[in-house]
Amino acid sequence: MAIELKMPALSPTMEEGTLARWLKVEGDTIEPGDIIAEIETDKATMEFEAIDDGVLSKILVAEGTENVAVGTVIAHMEGEGAEEGPTPAPTPAPAAAPASKPTPMPTASAPAPVVRANDPAIPEGTSFTPTTVREALRDGMAEEMRADPRVFVMGEEVAEYEGAYKVTQGLLDEFGPKRVIDTPITEYGFAGIGSGAAMGGLRPIVEFMTFNFAMQAIDHVINSAAKTNYMSGGQMRCPIVFRGPNGAASRVGAQHSQNYGPWYASVPGLIVIAPFDASDAKGLMKAAIRSEDPVVFLENELVYGRTFDVPDLDDHILPIGKARIMREGKDATIVSYSIGVGLALEAAETLAAEGIDAEVIDLRTLRPLDKEAVLKSLAKTNRLVIAEEGWPTCSIASEITSICMEEGFDDLDAPVTRVCNEDVPLPYADNLEKLALIDAPRIVEAVKKVCYV
């Protein structure tokens, strides 16, 4: 019987890939475990392995073909016949695979809004280049490494592997192993070594493979890095950047899906940055590296691959502690940061179609928080919703609410409202995960509520 071989998914967010190489030719006999082909994405290579006995009867997608959608039939195989019984291999109906594929978070594939025009930090007449957030972060680090020999990067898989999420791509090639250092899986140890190196006059960038693993190291981030300047009466500094992806990815479960923004933002002595788009990622990364203070720089895996305009400036550096108006509006304010900004913009579009003109503010820095920007917008719209991909309790949303109560009470026409993830550990199941995470419709609903429509 004929078996259809389909383009496999290598990761939950993969939608297409390159069929790099066929390792078998038509007519070859195939045994289970034989490698039939090599599939590639920008992040990974996978050997496509046979599950069944049979003969490769027809190759449908030539090697070297790019952008092959997951689920595409790439070859036919003739099964070994009755002896093996019905072959369980990729028998589902052609449509079944793509349909049952877990869809990435709603934002992952949303079109990138281009909204640089209203950024006061970028001079009039600047040209822009579309860049992914991943590249922008790398470019920011590379520029600072070129400019300052004290800057170096360390972390798990940052050098030879070029980063688990490929953020440090090319850095080892350019800067060599002295400045791009692979560490063992010892977060507590290398966060301490990084902090000590900063105290000793270097400018370390410590990558955590994800911030979930920084919990092993949080003692050094807080007790060693954040408090030293104060305790030494300003003598001893700790200029270090702790960076890595933060927040939920796609179906990686409770231990790998947490937003630490509120945790770090509660600590005096730390700078906490959580950019959304590529321009901010680059400009704030450069600012973080140059800062004399310890910085926690929270990225987001689901945003790494998104493309945004980055200004063509020799030294694109942005101010720490300044929010940005992503979309101007007059009816209600949506405050957000990181991946939530994309959702807020999406919600604003939906609301606009329904006649509600929402202003969207990207906090960009969580500590120090740009209170003025929030209060100014509140004074204009008199209604405010905070959209946060994270738990609601003791959140950035709670903090903003408190600021609005204490300093913006007279401007409020409706209760400040939080839209956050559900207050549960993140479940693995596709349907439950979707239910647990913030999305644009929930923001739309909250804005309507504060507008009393």
Added chain:
Amino acid sequence: MAKKPAAKPASRAKKAAKPALSAPSDDTDFILHSLQEEFEKKKRFAASDEQMLEFYKQMLLIRRFEEKAGQLYGLGLIGGFCHLYIGQEAVAIGLQSALDGDRDSVITGYRDHGHMLAYGIDPKVIMAELTGREAGISKGKGGSMHMFSTEHKFYGGHGIVGAQVALGGGLALAHQYNEDGGLCLAYFGDGAANQGQVYETFNMAALWNLPIVFVVEDNQYAMGTASSRSSAETRFHRRGTAFRIPGMEVNGMDVLEVRAAAEVAFKHVREGKGPVLMECNTYRYRGHSMSDPAKYRTREEVQEQREQHDPIERLKKALMEGGHDEADLKTIDKDIRKVVTEAADFSESSPEPNPNELYTDVLVGEY
């Protein structure tokens, strides 16, 4: 290079002043190498034909199950991270076949499907967890990396590298505290072996004489990092030396060798002599998880391991030498494939969890 700890006269003299642990001779480091010596005397478990067949079936079940999981992942039915155990089957089977199922506990990291199958847990509920369905062993809430079966005293299934070692120490403390006669088997990787909490646990386990066997599954890589690039001492069984924990070095590609080592280690622990550190040298054939750049090792290296050291092929050869013919073994394979296919079908047709499950199991009590 390979200096035996006992060969250092200075340290020996110093140690002699302290009360020796359990040295039958004046070799105060006897404890550190005694188990290896015991193991070397009879390195392969003398399995009956029946036992060999059982090991074969169990290893093959893991292999086929994992191949199927890889396939379901490719079809998008499994999401997130999924770490396959292909190549390492002999470790879980060799060790867990020697456990006392009523008393002993097991804990491991995220590469956990094999350890669960070794218990004979229904492949259906494991596969359904991988697809995130209601019938999954964690009701679909945990996924591949977070599976547990308290019924079998299998305590996970942990996503944070190294965490299971300290937790295993705690399970061992509970065995000791309850005087239940059980021991804990705590598995971790060559990469995990560098986490600080591993050594904190070694110290307490040795200090308190806890009933625990620490097993380093050295599959030579932690993601894309070869152990020699991350570990100053890659002979992991020696890393207990500073804590007076005896080490054992075992070929993890031979189920009979692993089983023989397990017997020696478990006996030592059950006699109340404290923890053992066992290094099982093995190899993972597949990528670290499904997404793997595959650039840190050569295809030839993987091929060499598969062709020369495969644990299933090795046992198959032994079975055939013992009188089983190819057809017999093919029938076993066919039956196992059927079980795995049924598990896959079940995992696809089982419904997704009920939406209200989102809020259950957060806390036990109501407040």
